[in-house]
Amino acid sequence: MGxxxxxxxxxxxxxxxxxxVRASFLTSQMERHAAYGGVVPELAAREHLVAILPLLEQVAGGAASLRKEVRAVAVTYGPGLVGALHVGIAAAKALAWAWDVPLLPVHHLAAHIYAARLEGPFHYPFLALLISGGHTELVLVEGPLAFRLLGATRDDAVGEAYDKVAxxxxxxxxxGPEIDRLAQSGEARYSFPRVVLEGYAFSFSGLKTHVRHFLERAEAAGESPRPEDVAASFQAAVVDVLAEKTFRAVDETGVRELVVAGGVAANSALRRRFAxxxxxRGVRLRIPPPAYCTDNAAMVAALGVELLHAGITADLDLPARASLSLDGWPLSDPYLADRVRG
Structure with missing residues (x-):
């Protein structure tokens, strides 16, 4: 269970x-947070409290039969909003204790990568581009549970830039979905900057600021650029940078498999360009279906299967982590390091 x-x-x-996937249920709070233009942490935690038990009941069906089938409970313990994480962790601890099954500690970003595992086996080593929420990272996955960070964003992540430009x-x-939809009826007629930093680092704050200044100058000049064209131009700049960095990493590492994961992986222009x-290059591209690009529990359970095979479990003191590096995880997390070595 994830x-x-x-x-x-x-x-x-x-x-x-x-x-x-035997069962997968989800409740989104998107409409609740839309009025604020972003996620309100305290509100998110309260909404999780309301939603978690009904979802567990949906999945459980016949609780007695489910108890016989579930071998372990996997739960996201970071990175994320601490109050929100605590709700899921508390539920998972209660089930693991009541059912006397292992509790599996799941890294949220690693789980996004493992969403692609639901579509078929991995071929190691492979490269993963993580574009989820506040994260834009290139990761070399050298083997099961062996993650090496190659580069990450230095400021706004892709998802944050999309939200701000929207x-x-x-x-x-x-x-993200709104700009993608709008861009499909627009033309990338404006030359917005492609910020390409050294190595595999990313930066999208400057692009966002450029769009703001572009719109301010247009308004001052009495011009009205079509929103569709602005959206298409912005999206083209984002996809160009992501593609340039990612496929340079593919060429330089020599991998033959690429996973693109996270909410922005559902973007239609990105999927076409990466395909x-x-x-x-003759590289196998793995992008999960849109339903498994955004946050979901199937990806958590999938990574849980890998953790269970590796014998990596948590105790009932499993903490919630607001930040949690993927580089070297699970060895890089002091809480798990001894369990991994053991």
Whole structure:
């Protein structure tokens, strides 16, 4: 069983040893937070409290039969909103204790990568581009539970840049799907900057600021650029940078498999561009279906299967972590390091 409450989705799922999804249920708080233009942590935690038990009951069906089937309970313990994480962790601890099964500590970003495992086996080593919420990271996955961070954003992550530009265009939260939809009827006629830093580092704050200044100058000049064209131009700049960095990493590492994961991986322009680039290189591209790109519990349970196979479990003192590096995880987390070595 997987439980996910790291941000504004409450989710519970069942995944078996073959990584097949047996059940997956989710409740989104998106409408509750839209009025604020972003997730309000205290409100998110309260909404998780309301949603978690009904979702568990949905998945449980016949509780007695479920108890016989569940071999372990996996739960996201970080990174995320601490109050929100505590709701899921408390539920998972209660179930693991009551059912006398292992408690499995899941890293949220690693779980996004493992969403692709639901579609078939991995071929190591492979490269993963994580574009989820406040995270934009390139990770070399050298083996099961062996993550090496190659580069990350130095300021705004892709998802944050989308939300901020959407607000400039008067679009509702969350901005990613709205800009993607709008861009499909627009033309990338404006030359917005492609910020390409050294190595595998990313930066999207300057692009967001450029769009703001562009709109301010247009308004001062009495011009009205089509929002569709602004959205298409912004999205083209984002996709160009992500593709340039990612496929340079593919070429330099020599991997033959690429996973793109996280909420922004559902973007239609990105999926088309990455499919073309991967095909040209003969690289196997793995992007989960849109339903498994955003936060969900099936990905948590999938990583839980890997943790269970590796014998990595947690005690009932498992903490919630607001920040948690993926580089070297699980060895990089002092809480898990001794369990991994053991």
């Amino acid at each position: 439980i996910e409450t790291s941000c504004d989705e409450t989710a519970v799922a069942l995944v078996d040893d073959t990584f097949s 607000r400039l265009l008067g679009l509702p939260y969350p901005g 073309r680039e991967a095909e040209a």
